[in-house]
Amino acid sequence: MTRSISSFSPRPDRTGAGSISRKTLGYVLAGTAVLGLGGLGVSSLVAQVEGDRGIPPLANSADIQVDGITVDVTGKTGAEARLKGWKEAQKLAWKKLGGPDMPSESIDAMVSSVVIEKEQVGPHRYIATLGVIFDKAKSSQYVGGAGSVARSAPLLVIPVLYSGGVQQVFEVRGPWQRAWAEFQAAATPVDYVRPSGAGGESLILTAGQPGRRSRLWWRTILGQFDASDVLMPMARLERQWPGGPVKGTFTARYGPDNTYLGSFTLEAPSEQALPDMMDQAVERMDGLYREALARGELKPDSTLTGGNAPLERAFAQLREKLLPGGGVPEMPVAEPAVPQAPTIVTEEPAGAPVETVNVQFVTPDAAAVDAGLAAVRGVPGVEGAATVSLAIGGTSVMRVSMRGGSERLASALRAQGWQVSGSGATIRISR
Template structure:
């Protein structure tokens, strides 16, 4: 069997069918465009384990092969985590490993009457295996990076507009063990309209900002592969190029070969692994620096009206005050009234009458007699308070003017 599929162990084998109106909804490949990415946040994967074992029958040989794969898988994962040889990894019993392994991935297998040959991958439960693997604390990861997988074949560049083996390989890639925080697109909804191959060649920052904000990312990574075939179904040569940012800055590239069409999924899976290593090296070297033009600048706060910015001041009570002022004639009266109206806090000035050159005024003033008297004196006038009435003599009056009624 050459197709890649996951075989769950007996402890975790559970098939859930969601029937809606008599229709079974497929979870992995819903839709005709892209493929939903695998959620690998709770697992740790090690692949490339080759087993060749015999048994009294096919089932026994397969069971023995899976046991061997579990043991070798834990040692490989331990060595990978610690950067040390597999010989130093602890030896765990099969019963303990059964509790750590969540599933077994079959890449290739050949089953004979008494022999089992296969290439397998092992998925370990992150929560249960983490402590035995010496994984503690948080792993430092990059900022969220929107991953755009572009495949060029036959002169046509696509991302998730149609299903293709490059996007499938990225959807099947388990990103939880990578320091790069990938944001992968699935091809559902508006993905083919917003994140298509043409978008990777557009330099407009405004549109890019809208896209990465929509997908909750902070930057862009483009994984591009160009595939050339000698003839249909024959060998395929692929050139892989990793790009970064809205301008498509090249981070590196490599070449791979598939012997025929059936070998292309294997080539794409290897290409994803090597592309992740390329992005990881760029991250470690400090090359994945976010383009400052992708940062959304918050608009400045609106300028507040000057009057609105002034804190309200408590209003001084309005008082009615009577003034007796020396005016002598109508011109002097008009001048005195005009002068009084310019005093701050003066709300109104009314003439009540007059006699012998003195005029009686009644004013509405925000304040009391003392405040108004001080304001009038500040103009150079003479003021005296007689039983609550302010007697005012304007400046430049003729000496000897009467001082009373």
């Protein structure tokens, strides 16, 4: 058997046939560099979101699923051995759930499907790893409990993997994210919100995201996924040698402050056993989060769900310290000498209509997002401001409810030192 090899050679032919002069080679390289620089701006942006990245999570099922059942049976034929193996898997799965002793026919009546994970069918033998799904309506009276279980608030899952000196989430299809995507979360009281990682999600949910502390940033992220808080299950893989044992250290973290909840270690004997280790790690990680939920530690952070309540309390405490008597006197009486008070009153005419203004602002990093939101929310007359389009490294857009319209908003931002362009329902601000 022969292999076809391309006739192109990266080196000039030393015999002289087909040789390339240095001058010609220089022209080729220079032209390639110019074309590469010209397309860099577009191709680099497209390359950040194209390709196979995320893995869509399995839809949660209300049924009861038991995975990892291993069977090794024999029969007169391969088909008979296979059917016998399925029946054996059903009994083993029922025993694993802690169900009472029942005839095989009764157990079979409660099985809705059998999931084939791995199987080998021979002339008289059947070896397989199977999963068994029991219908919850029929089996819940025996296993799983009939009472309702209190579930947690929706929690965004960011599975971070450290492997080979590189940290990743959705940049490539990794084994840790795959294990979370394939996890059947119907039986757990923790309400996991598992992104697929496709499209722009891979730009927002990165390995550096758990290190952020900005509440404004986290509110924006959680709002896009309808989540109340965040979970960061982290996995670190260490390989002894290529194809050899793989040691995994798994840590459960939670919340915008990256709070530590617990950790454990597992080891796979080879690279082929890595998926099984990851599946086992997800189940144990779910156990840590269940225990934290039972202890009351998975309550959503009030700074993420309470809106501006903490800020209002801080201002109230500040007024208590600055104003005499601890009360809230009328502004003209308490501070007659402050020139800003009359100006603020005149800038907010009574009965001014509330208009919606789209504000475009450059956001090279997360700090720019916070600065832009803080500046707009600090303008008198602003009743609400939230980002509707987030683009780190580009131009983001926030939607502002302003009493008095865009002209009053633009003049107030100019007074803060912002450069404002545009008019009407859309304006652009920059430093």
